[in-house]
Amino acid sequence: MLGSLPSFARLVAELSKLPGIGNKTATRLAFHLLRRSHEEVNALATALVEMKQNLSFCQRCFNIAEGDLCSICRDAGRDESSICVVQEPQDLIAIERSHGYRGYYHVLHGALSPLDGIGPEDLKVPQLLERLKDQQIKEVLVATSFTVEGEATALYLARILKDAGIKATRPAHGIPLGSDLEFIDSATVQLAIDSRREL
């Protein structure tokens, strides 16, 4: 049946390319879009095209940006002595949402993974080293993920930063706020107890 509807089949094929969307979900989405008005479908198509036209990566920190520099690099009111290194723009957004950090960022666009053949040159590490030559930088907060690859990347950067005489820090491990001890994995509980503080 769908073979006789090439434009429907093409939309299903394009939607199936999205992550986490298989053939069944793509078909369901295509049927949904079929019922929507021309305006609504065009709004989505326009948003797609304009996003690609307008967005790129910041030339300094590789965060997503409209224009050459992202809104954070354009903000002169931030702490110039500090760079926070994250794996992905999403991580940057999460940190910004917390309002816990007021310095600048550097987005690596991945983590070291020797088994997958991903080395420092495949990430934005050379560009970070270039930025570290700036004498103003006193601290680098290494906020890569707390996974094997993220920790390996953090260790790698910590070594470079130590050689360069720049303080390297990492967000603390511990019990998340509002959580029940019984549901926290024991490695986290152990770390939280090791880093206990006086009340």
Add this chain to the structure above:
Amino acid sequence: MLGSLPSFARLVAELSKLPGIGNKTATRLAFHLLRRSHEEVNALATALVEMKQNLSFCQRCFNIAEGDLCSICRDAGRDESSICVVQEPQDLIAIERSHGYRGYYHVLHGALSPLDGIGPEDLKVPQLLERLKDQQIKEVLVATSFTVEGEATALYLARILKDAGIKATRPAHGIPLGSDLEFIDSATVQLAIDSRREL
């Protein structure tokens, strides 16, 4: 952060309108699309626009169609004495995939649901009644869903068909092929035993 990226925020908003896609999934999809090439994103946008331009509903059976009539209504080799009534074009596709039916179809685009204020006039029921005036039609296979609304719609149509002297049938209930009895709900098992056949 996203407030400074209007085209990104707009894409996330548009993607969030899709069924089953919340804000988090929409953001993840938008980040994925950001990393894809211009060509790939344009292919999706074009597929969206062309689907809306090319597709509509068949003027006879209300299946999806490119042009006035769908590929099934355009197929003169089918059994003209039979119409299969389904709720949605997806149901039609499922029946076609089974190769178990060779007549024509009629898509209601919903089921009766008095509580939601959906009556026969809100569905393609008047158009079905019009088609039933054709003396050639001997049987209507009512393949609405096996839900409360679908069964109510089937009963409603069965009554009309009986008055019109047309045979109304419904797909059999029973145990699906390849399934384990222990995992089938007991109402289905009961129906399957009631309709047991001799070997």
